[in-house]
Amino acid sequence: MLYREALNLALDEMMEKDETVVVLGEDVGFYGGNYRVTEGLYAKYGERRVIDTPIAENSIVGTAIGMALGGLRPVAEIMTANFAMLAMDQIVNSMSKLRYMSGGKLLLPMVVRMPQGVVKQLASQHSQSLESMFACVPGIRVFTASDCITAYHGLKTAIMLDDPVIFLEHTLLYFEKFEFSKDSFYNPFKARVLKEGKDLTIFSYLKMVHDVMKVVTQIENTLNISVEVIDVGPLNPLDLETLTNSVKKTKRFVIVEENPKHGGFGATILSAVLEETFYNLDAPPLRIAGEDTPIPYNRKLELLAIPTPEKIYSKIVKWGKENGL
Amino acid sequence: MAxxxxMPQLTDTMEVGKIVRWLKKEGDYVEVNEPIVEIESDKAIMEVPSLRAGYLTKILAEEGEEIPVGSVIAIISESKEEKLDEKSEEKQKPQEKEETQKELVLPQxxxxxxxxxxxxxxxxxxxxVLAKENGIDIKTLQEEGKLPIPAHEKDVKSYLINEKFQEDAINFLKDYQLNPEDVAKTFSEKEKITIEDVKxxxxxxxxxxxxxxxxxxxxxxxxxxxxxxxxxxxxFTELDFSNIPKESGFTITTWFIKILGDCIYQYEKLRTRTDEEFYYVYPTANISVAxxxxxxxxAPVIKSIEKKSLTEISQELENIKQKAKEGRFSREDLEGATFSVSNLGMYNVTMFDAIIPPNCAGIVAVGKIVNNVAKLTFSFDHRILNGREGAEFINLxxxxFKDSDYIKSLMG
Structure with missing residues (x-):
């Protein structure tokens, strides 16, 4: 199943089950969504529940907040995380605060979905990874979806929650096929161990999970070690229990993230894990992140600016050899 | 012209497109900008117009098929009957886009x-933490070169394990590629594990x-x-050496190789090798000596024996011994033989069997000489010669060896 189809299925099932679930955003209705995530919903549920909005992101989120306060469960789509910058006032000053400032009396059952990340030559303004901007705001949940299971089950849980959720997707994953099962158990508040290992833990999320998995066997063979791979999953709250348990076992960890290293979300993971595991560590942690530059348009420069499977392999092998592996 | x-790239991210529906069928006339096919991209279903006017002579992708961007999906021709040129036929197979097909190449x-x-x-x-628990001082051990800088868990662990062994015991373990940790478990009650314990x-x-x-x-x-x-x-046969003069100054080996070489020169089949397609007959008698x-x-090779005197062969055997001592044979020294000699006579061996080296027609294994007679075992490649021919050669x-005039002539 395609990643976007898993998201579509989650929306469809929730809308069918609960008529308070509504979808709103730019081109989500008649056109079926810029990345076809909402395809077919307009025909099935009509224009009252699948709402095409003007190109006005702050209003989209603001409207969704109003809907949520009024008893609906809105799922707002922001075409890409880059455009969510226009909605930051509503996200940061209203969405994240209302539950807290009302002493929990106001429920805010809403989701703001958006894709992010480098696709292919969409240039600086359309290629950003901005998870840190959302994850640093207390009062909102930040979920990530790296495959069909996390997309489907994660989005369904996000819609059911009475807290506001930023639901991060990766644009390049929409057209990827992943294994899917409705029955598979997935808790979007937990990190997932994708592969067990003894000597090193690699943390990543969204598309980087797949880039890591592409080279994990080669890393194991070159360094003659066994590697544990963990999809971090929720960025806020972090599932520190799973992350630190793994590091206490393997004694080494690497974080692979697409966003720039300076202020990138990996720094938050690193400090949280390090505080818990310092005396268990056998090597300094390593962050493999994007370069501290706007994403270039030129394809070669674009690939130089973010982690690739080749870079992940080389950097981990070098780091491993320098640090006793 | 055809x-x-x-398959057009309809969006930034599109890599494959699905043919939803052909709006024209083969043979239809199409105007410029007239829609001919509906294509589903990653974002939407779109009608794709023709960029040229002409007859749609061939449809190469079926409805429902997913085709990579850039692959040929149809042919438009100026006339209805025009045949496809070969170039287009070749391109029928969808060609993956370069980047998507590229295999992951890791630095070698x-x-x-x-x-x-x-x-x-x-x-x-x-x-x-581990060092402290076991009461060892990392700094001192690093200064003594017993731990690396920086020290990791495995360094301290292996130091602690190695400490249980005497030094020669550790070296012994290394020879046997044994893991000290596993061995140490067996002797957990001992203070120091000695080489005797490990043996x-x-x-x-x-x-x-x-x-x-x-x-x-x-x-x-x-x-x-x-x-x-x-x-x-x-x-299996015997060879009588009684006609070979004892005081000639040449070893029996020198005599044997010279006479054997002369026979091989006369007997084409033993200058032959085969790859089962052809026989390759070599012009000179080249014998390798194990x-x-x-x-x-x-198995260095003595070449063109038919042209060489006993003195020359004797000298060459000396050279071989010298090179053998130094262990330096060149590739040339070891190539070109079609027959081989193996001699264990000096080890008090009566009779034995040798294996034909690749590319040789045969080999002879020479046992010790008893009363001027040695027992010989010839092995021949049956693909090159038959039993009768082998016997014929041995008779030769x-x-x-019985021909006194010939033997005298060799003495010069």
Whole structure:
């Protein structure tokens, strides 16, 4: 199943089950969504529940907040995380605060979905990874979806929650096929161990999970070690229990993230894990992140600016050899 | 003229497109900008117009098929009957886009590691905890060179394990490629594990000593296996050396090689090798002689024996001995023989059998000489000669050894 189809299925099932679930955003209705995530919903549920909005992101989120306060469960789509910058006032000053400032009396059952990340030559303004901007705001949940299971089950849980959720997707994953099962158990508040290992833990999320998995066997063979791979999953709250348990076992960890290293979300993971595991560590942690530059348009420069499977392999092998592996 | 219609890239991210519906069928006339096909991209279903006017002579992608961007999906021609040119036919198969098809290429060369210059006492947190628990001082051990800088958990662990062993016991373990940790478990009650303990461990557990095979030995094994495929027959015979003068100043080996070489020169089949397609008949008598160089078997070749005197052959045998001592044979020294000699007579061996080296027609194994007579075992490649021919050759050799005039002529 395609990643976007898993998201579509989650929306469809929730809308069918609960008529308070509504979808709103730019081109989500008649056109079926810029990345076809909402395809077919307009025909099935009509224009009252699948709402095409003007190109006005702050209003989209603001409207969704109003809907949520009024008893609906809105799922707002922001075409890409880059455009969510226009909605930051509503996200940061209203969405994240209302539950807290009302002493929990106001429920805010809403989701703001958006894709992010480098696709292919969409240039600086359309290629950003901005998870840190959302994850640093207390009062909102930040979920990530790296495959069909996390997309489907994660989005369904996000819609059911009475807290506001930023639901991060990766644009390049929409057209990827992943294994899917409705029955598979997935808790979007937990990190997932994708592969067990003894000597090193690699943390990543969204598309980087797949880039890591592409080279994990080669890393194991070159360094003659066994590697544990963990999809971090929720960025806020972090599932520190799973992350630190793994590091206490393997004694080494690497974080692979697409966003720039300076202020990138990996720094938050690193400090949280390090505080818990310092005396268990056998090597300094390593962050493999994007370069501290706007994403270039030129394809070669674009690939130089973010982690690739080749870079992940080389950097981990070098780091491993320098640090006793 | 015929033109190709390719799968268009309809969005930035599109890599494949699905043919939803052909709006024209083969043979239809199409105007410029007239929609001809509906294509589903990653974002939407779109109608794709023709860029040229003409007849849609060939549709190459069926409805429902997913085609990579840039691959030919149809042909438009100026006339209805126009045939496709071959170039278009070849392009029928969808061609993957370069980047999507590209295999993951990881750096092959060794990844360079930067050596960190760090002061003693530098160790990972877990290594320090472990050292403290076991009452050892990382800084001192690093200054004594017993631990690396920085020290990691495995360094401290292996130090602690090695400490349980005497030094020669550790070296012994290394020879047997045993893990000290496993062995230490057996002797957990002992303060220090000695080399005797470890030797006992090896004997009790019947652990073999693993030795690596030299590359020379490996190529010998490979050659022997090749030789096994040669269909071979043996002839056992005796050779009378009584006509060979005792005081000639030449060794029996020199005589034997000279006379054998002369026979081979006369007998074409023993100057022959085969690849089962052809026979290759060589112009001169080249014999290889099996020699042992510190345990390794070499077969250097004496060439053009028919042209060489006993003195020259004797000199060449000396050279071989010298080269064998130094262990330096060139490739040329070892190539070109069609027959081989193996001699174990000096080891008090009565009779034995030798294996034909690849590319030789045969080999003779020479036993010790008793009362001027040696027992010989000939092995011949049956693909090159038959039993009768082998016997004929041996008769020739025996008659030469009886021919006093011939032997005198060799003395010069």
């Amino acid at each position: 033109y190709e219609i390719v 060369e060794e990844i360079k590691v930067e050596v960190k210059q760090l002061p003693p006492a530098t160790a990972s947190p877990v290594a320090k 006992n461990f090896v004997t009790i557990n019947n652990i073999p000593l693993k030795k690596s095979i030299t590359s020379i030995r490996k190529s010998l094994i490979k050659n022997l296996k090749t030789s096994l495929e040669i269909p071979v027959f043996h002839i 020699v042992d160089v510190s345990g390794e078997l070499f 050799l025996q008659s030469k």
